[in-house]
Amino acid sequence: MSPHRIFITGIGVAAPTAIGTDPFWRACLDGIAAVAPIPAHWFNYHPPSSTLWAPLPDFDYRQYNVNRIERMQIDTATVLGLCACKQALDDAGLITEQKDEKKNTFAVEGIDPARCGVFFGTGMAGIAGFALNQAFHCFSPIKERLGDGSSADSLLRMPARFNPFAVSQIMPNATAASIGIKYSITGPNTTFANACAAGTVAVGNGFRAIRAGRCSMAITGGTEYLGDEFGGVFRGFDIAKTLVRDCVEPEKANRPFDAKRSGFLFAEGGAAVLILESQEHAERRGVKPAAEITAFAESFDAHSLMALDPEAGPIKTMVRSALDEAGLTPDRIDYVNAHATGTQLNDEVEARLIDEIFGKKPAVNATKSLVGHTIGASGAIEAAVTSLSIRDQAVHACKNLETPVRDLNFVTASGPQEIRAALKNSFGFGGHNASLVFTRP
Numbered sequence: 001m002s003p004h005r006i007f008i009t010g011i012g013v014a015a016p017t018a019i020g021t022d023p024f025w026r027a028c029l030d031g032i033a034a035v036a037p038i039p040a041h042w043f044n045y046h047p048p049s050s051t052l053w054a055p056l057p058d059f060d061y062r063q064y065n066v067n068r069i070e071r072m073q074i075d076t077a078t079v080l081g082l083c084a085c086k087q088a089l090d091d092a093g094l095i096t097e098q099k100d101e102k103k104n105t106f107a108v109e110g111i112d113p114a115r116c117g118v119f120f121g122t123g124m125a126g127i128a129g130f131a132l133n134q135a136f137h138c139f140s141p142i143k144e145r146l147g148d149g150s151s152a153d154s155l156l157r158m159p160a161r162f163n164p165f166a167v168s169q170i171m172p173n174a175t176a177a178s179i180g181i182k183y184s185i186t187g188p189n190t191t192f193a194n195a196c197a198a199g200t201v202a203v204g205n206g207f208r209a210i211r212a213g214r215c216s217m218a219i220t221g222g223t224e225y226l227g228d229e230f231g232g233v234f235r236g237f238d239i240a241k242t243l244v245r246d247c248v249e250p251e252k253a254n255r256p257f258d259a260k261r262s263g264f265l266f267a268e269g270g271a272a273v274l275i276l277e278s279q280e281h282a283e284r285r286g287v288k289p290a291a292e293i294t295a296f297a298e299s300f301d302a303h304s305l306m307a308l309d310p311e312a313g314p315i316k317t318m319v320r321s322a323l324d325e326a327g328l329t330p331d332r333i334d335y336v337n338a339h340a341t342g343t344q345l346n347d348e349v350e351a352r353l354i355d356e357i358f359g360k361k362p363a364v365n366a367t368k369s370l371v372g373h374t375i376g377a378s379g380a381i382e383a384a385v386t387s388l389s390i391r392d393q394a395v396h397a398c399k400n401l402e403t404p405v406r407d408l409n410f411v412t413a414s415g416p417q418e419i420r421a422a423l424k425n426s427f428g429f430g431g432h433n434a435s436l437v438f439t440r441p
Contacts, residue, residue, distance in 0.1 A: 004211045007282045007289035007441060008387045010092025010275030012084035012221075015371045015381055016054035016267050021087055025388050028396040029414045033370045035250050035265060041157070042231030050243035052253050053234065054267040054372030055227070059083070065096070065182060067104050073165040074178060077125035080271035080377075081175035081223035082182060088219070088273035089183070093287050099184055107184045110285060117187040117215045118176045119206040121198025121222035123376030123428075124233070126170035131228040132159055133166045157229050175223050187215055195428030196339070196373070198222050199272065199380030204296030204436055206276050216281040222380035225269035234266055240306060242343055255400035256340035256366035257347050257410060264341040267372035272380035274387065289441045290391035294421075295326035301431030308346050308427055312353050315433050319357055319425070326437040328421055333362045333437075335395060335422040337386045340366030341373055346427065351406040362423075365411040369399035379426040379434065386424045386438050393419055 011021050016034035018024040034054035042048065061071055061079050064086040071079065089096060089108065096106040107113070136158045168174055173191040180189045188209060192201045199222025206218030226233045237243050244253040245262040254265035282289060299318035303309035323330060336358065338350055354364060367382045374381060389395050395417040398410050411417075424436045 004213060005279040006207050006210045006276050006293045007279060008274050008291045008293065009277050009282050009287045009289050010088040010094065011290060011384050011387060012087025012091060012273040013381060013384050014080045014083045015270045015374070016056050017371050019057055019059040019083065021091060028367070028370055028385060029394060031397055031399060031414060033251070033254065033399050034372060035254060038231065038234065042234065045230055046235055048235065048238050049245055050238050050263065050266070051247045052244055052250050052265060054265050056268045056270070065104065065106060070104060073168065075126045075129040075169040075174065075225065076269065077122060077223045077225035078175045078178050080225060080269055081120065081221065082178060084221060084271040084273040085179050085219060088275045092275040093285065096183065105182055105184060111217055113184050113186045115187055115216040116185045117206060117209050117218045118180045118185055118189045119202045119209070119218055119220045120176035120179065121192040121194065121202035121376050121380065122172055122175065123193065123195045123198055123224055125172055125175055125223055125225065125376065127233055128225050128228040129163070129166065129169040131230055131232055133163055135230065136162045179219060185219065194432040194434070195430055196375055196378055197426040197428030197432040197434045198376040199378060200383060200424060200426035200434040200436060201298065201379070201432070203274055203380060203383050204298070204434055207293045207296050210276055210278050216278050218276040219273060220276055221271065221273035222377040223271035224375045224377040226266070226375065227268040237266055244342065252400050254342060254369055254372060256342040256369050257351060257398060257405055258401050259403040259405055261342045261344065261347060263343055264368065265372035267374040270371065270374035270377040270381055272377060272384040274380065274383060291387040291438045292441045293436060294439050295322045295437035297322035297325065297435045299433045301433065303431055305430055308349050309431070310345065310349055312349050315353055315427070316357065318433050319423070319435050322423070322435040322437050328437065330358050331361060332421050333358055333423050334419045335389060335417065336362045336364045337382050337422065337424045338364055338366050339425050339427045340368055342368065347405055350425070351408060354408055355406055360407065360409050362409060363395050363411050363417050364408050365395055366398045370396065383424050383436060386422050389417070390419050390422060390438055390440050393417060
């Protein structure tokens with residue numbers, strides 16, 4: 001066993017239900033869910049089968065060390081990542097001092113920046129900014145010919161100009177790079193694009209870097225922003241028949257693990273950051289950890305770009321590998337934060353997997369039943385929930401779970417729960433799977 005134990009010392013969250021870790025966690029325990037009609041002007045472009053999404057609340061980006069000029073230069077996915085990062089640093093008790101006022105950069109007191117890494121995940125960060133700039137590129141000549149006030153104005157929802165920072169906006173690595181630049185972090189800086197498993201993979205690789213002795217601290221997490229002006233990303237998921245179809249009662253549409261589930265609730269975006277520190281680093285600072293990460297494992301289905309392998313063989317191998325690394329038997333797991341998208345196949349496969357490995361002992365819940373599916377940010381947000389559940393020894397309920405697909409110990413009411421060890425699973429489009437094991441410090 002490696003001598004390097006890894007603690008989670010800071011958590012930051014930006015989600016459809018709330019911006020900020022404390023309000024987000026209160027919303028989880030109160031069973032507050034985000035769901036609303038999609039923007040009305042999206043209907044101008046196509047007749048959607050799904051008509052609901054989980055929009056983000058408004059927030060003041062200036063509270064999170066982002067100024068007005070930077071906001072024009074970076075995509076909203078990066079803004080969300082910086083927002084969650086500032087929260088996590090504050091939560092970890094790490095003090096930041098302005099290093100360069102003109103560049104609006106900072107230094108983190110009491111750490112070696114060369115021994116700190118940034119590990120961040122995303123599915124398609126920058127795509128919303130790309131859509132807007134592409135629209136200007138393609139349609140501004142047409143709009144010029146038509147003149148102002150034409151019937152096409154309602155369709156050609158373009159910015160005033162082509163953004164000169166378009167390239168840096170659409171780079172998938174922009175969020176990780178922006179965090180590194182913002183806080184003068186010179187250790188490894190890596191981006192993971194494993195679709196819906198990206199956030200979990202990023203946290204896991206930060207864990208590995210500390211365990212291997214390459215870093216003493218890691219800023220880990222995931223971000224996503226999919227609310228493009230034209231609803232094109234939404235349409236991509238909608239036409240693939242992955243989104244909620246039963247939209248008659250909006251508050252009941254999103255129902256992972258329920259027999260009446262009809263797909264996942266598309267989220268506008270979100271982000272979460274977990275600060276990881278070696279035991280020695282955390283103890284030197286005198287910080288109290290929320291949870292400890294004891295294992296990380298990955299696998300690949302080699303089955304389909306869009307569908308989970310129904311037999312789940314690689315996932316079972318991965319989960320057992322994670323348990324072995326953590327030195328735990330299945331009966332030692334008290335809580336499973338599931339991937340739980342609400343799609344027909346995925347929920348059935350995941351529920352069967354949990355039943356076969358763990359039986360009915362662990363409490364099981366679905367954070368996506370509250371916040372929707374934030375794609376590349378989902379694993380990081382759910383890792384944050386798992387850490388908060390261990391910290392407070394409490395779990396949130398599965399929203400809208402009336403007829404479970406399997407007889408498991410699903411959480412039907414928020415409340416106290418003894419958690420000594422927990423598992424977080426994520427499964428991404430393409431066949432990417434990831435598991436993290438958390439324990440009570």
